[in-house]
Amino acid sequence: MLLAGTSNSSQRIGVNTVIRGVYILGDQGSMIYSKEYARSESKDTLVEFLMNLAEFLKTVDLQEKTEYMNAAVSRIFYARREPFTFMFVADKADDATQIEEKMGQMVEFFMKNFANLAMANQPLDGFDDKVDEIAVTMIKVAILGFSGVGKTTILHLLRGEILPLVPNPTIGVSIKTLPEEISNVKIVFWDVAGQLRFSILWAKMIANAQVVVIVTDSTLENVLKSKKLVSLVQEEVPDAKVIGIANKQDLPTALTPQRVGQILGIPTYELVAIDISYRNRLISIIRRAILEGKTEAKAA
């Protein structure tokens, strides 16, 4: 992917907005609701800053508008409705208009359905789902597996692309989005290089993934080796939904998906990535993994 640019602004893969955190503060500066969609090393400092900002905003008349301020590479959006302060933390390069619209939706929904509950210190049951619906616009799915198991072929299949005649090993990571959205959410795939020399990057590349797909070529040797990947994922992204793909089921040496799943200890699905007829099935599997991941995260 070419990252050419003639402007001085940030250039990045994809243009979708990512809201990284949602915060609602009450009258006494208390945190009524907060949700982070990406892990941050400086969370405590951020929350302290937001509380101070909320205190300051009480002295400013925002006239029901959403405004924002920049903080390094982040942008903090805020709106006030007595006695609440609503805040989104997003990236400075994100589309401000889109985020302002989302802020409007959230504020309206909260004031209509939850403001009284919040003032009475009651639980905000059901609000979390609405926040997800509003704030989650992009989901990261990491595809992990050793070299030659068909990760990039799976990505081509998902995107409905023609396979290249000569396989081209991935270097580092290749990032692509799915042409269609799932539940109004854009899916961004991180196809992580499987060559052993790139193994030093794996932990970094799967960070903050909501779903991790571990791909095997269904041979016993590869499946046994891939158990290490399951451990890595469970350690690095414990909240992610992990599924296995038993690829190359058309080959005579392939273990059944059930056997692959038993060995890996994760739900595993059959696939022949070079067969276009598997595309819809694969999209359904990804969709289900995303939804199950959300449900499991809530239950936790």
Add this chain to the structure above:
Amino acid sequence: MPEATFVVQLDDIHGFVVRQRHPTTLTLNEKTLNLLFYEQQKAQKEELSFSEIDGLKFVSYTSSDFPGWMVCSLLGPDEVFDELHPELAGSGRLILALMKEDPDAVRLNEILESGKVLTGLTDEQKLAEIYLTPSSALLLERMQDEGVEKAAKLSIWLKNQVQSDDVDIRQAMDPLMRSGIVKVELVGRTSETVFLIKDVFGYRAPPTESVLKAEESHPSIASKYREYVTEFFSPPPPSKGYNPTLPIEDPTSPILEDREKISRILSDRLQFLVLDCLRREPLTATEISQRTALPESIVMKVLWALEADKVAVRFEEEDLWALLTNPRIESFMPEYILPIIKRKISEKEITSDAARRYLELLAENWGEHSD
């Protein structure tokens, strides 16, 4: 000067984001960014790494203070990496420090054309890092009691203190060794021993040089300035003022909290630059910007932060900034350890070889012929 420079961030969701580039017509592809990142991760160290990709020579700078960020330079065919090393590390440091503060204020072309750099840590900043690593500060406290201690014993003590087996003594010791506070040597065949060579004292000094200079160069603020400083250090009773030399038992004492604040200020590269500049005399933000080569918008942000920490003070009418207090961390010879060493020898806690070596090390560092 490199042919091109660009700043890249690996964002968890979006992938590689090119935050800044010079020239703006520069074209990059995913493969190049991946390989640069891979080379940097492979080296697993800070500072610079060199890569040759598709016949082009790249140098990338990273720092553990800015995980996921790289400042990359594309070298010309005749440029040699080793010769450009200090310059590229210095500009990398400066660019990342500025990006953290205010990415919009960063003008890569200006930084590169002017040759602006941020040098490595000063001795004072290395000392400040001790108090920013809690286990290092703990080790220092222990060494202030012991003077000489076996590394293995110190490691067990530290694990008990932090109630964890995961604590790495080498990592905790690193700021102490880098700043020359302790020295670790083998005494005998196997006994790795830690010696306290210097002790440190963090405090706010009165900005004497700046106050005297203000009387010469800015008489309009001189009396007001002196009044501010006096009010901080020795206000009229019943206020007690500032006295960091009083013995402290309480670990939550404001003086100890303040020492951590002083360390944070000194170790922040941009705050230190501005603070160091103001140590000599009161200046306007524009003058500070010229002397430090930092953009004025960033100088203002730093000054406000220093003002909030009672380090800087503003004279609005004259548009001048001056130091209210001068944060310092200084080292001194730990003479108080000598009776402890005497006791340790008599109680056979340390060998005479260890004691002799300790005295040699103190003489090397603090004797008449030391630097």
